[in-house]
Amino acid sequence: MQTIGLVGGMSWESSLVYYRDLNTGVHERLGGLSSPKLVLSTVDFAELTALEDAERWDRIGQLLSEAAQGVERAGADFLVLCTTTFHKVADDIEAAVGIPLLHLADVVAEAVKAERVTKVGLIGTTVAMEDSFFSDRMAEHGVEVVVPAAEHHAFLNDAIYEELVHGQVVDRTRRRVVEIIDGLWDAGAQGILVGCTELELLISQSDVDLPLFLCTTLHVEAALDRALG
Structure with a gap:
């Protein structure tokens, strides 16, 4: 079994889901007392969000690269970034370590293509929806990404940062x-990318008719495949 390196803390609820689901997944696949080999480094989310507001992505990249290097030194065989939004600095992190990064967009694109879907909608943070870092990576795999109209971006961002990261799941x-x-x-979306771990706490397949691609769930499954393969 390979050791999975996790960089988390964005938010701690997101890291909790990754940790829980990786443990549950190994138990389901191997049974008995089996659990995954993990190295986890978490960052201060308040510091990162303040830097995000100031558009200091250079500093964010540096902090997450340092966390990733710590995970590598601790013995991780590959790296998982427990967030969608901060994949914006994935290239910086990949350049800073000698172990592979299991990039979320690559994982999701393969899952989408396996369902013969070529155009998906993305819901997530404002950064994930308005910046092209995620949609461009998906496009490299032949998958087109559309996002909600601009008037919905602030609402979705606030739902994540003002409610869900605090554990508040609100019906309205x-x-x-x-x-x-x-x-x-x-x-024209043929499916929906639930592009934020916290949104998976709010929306499930029973709520909508379009197929949902739960990015965190897919990321976890891909990490398990690599660790156990």
Whole structure:
């Protein structure tokens, strides 16, 4: 079994999901008392969000690269970044370590293509929706990404940062997110990328008609495949 290196803390709820699901996944696959070999480094989310607000992505890249280097020194065989938004600095992190990074967009694109889907909607943070770092990486795999209309971006971002990262799951927020997803269907999306771990706490397949691609779930499964393969 390979050792999985996790860089988390963005938010701690997201890291909790990764840790829980990796442990559950190994138990389901191997049974008995089996659990994954993990190295976890978490960062201060308040510091990173302040730098994000100041658009100091150079400093964010440096901090996450240092965390990744610590994970590598601790014996990780490959790296998992427990976030969608901060994949914006994935290239910086990859350049800073000698172990491979299991890039979320690569994992998700393969899952989307396996379902013969070529156009997906993305819901997530403002950065993930408005910056092209994720959609460009998906496009390299032949998958087109569309995002909600601009007037919905602040609402989705606030739902994540003001509610979900604090463990608050609000029904009225769920209803509006479902409406936003319906709008992406009208825009031609054949499926929806739930592009933030916290959003997986809010939306499930039973809420919508379009197929959901749960990015964290797919990331975890890919990490298990690599670690156990």
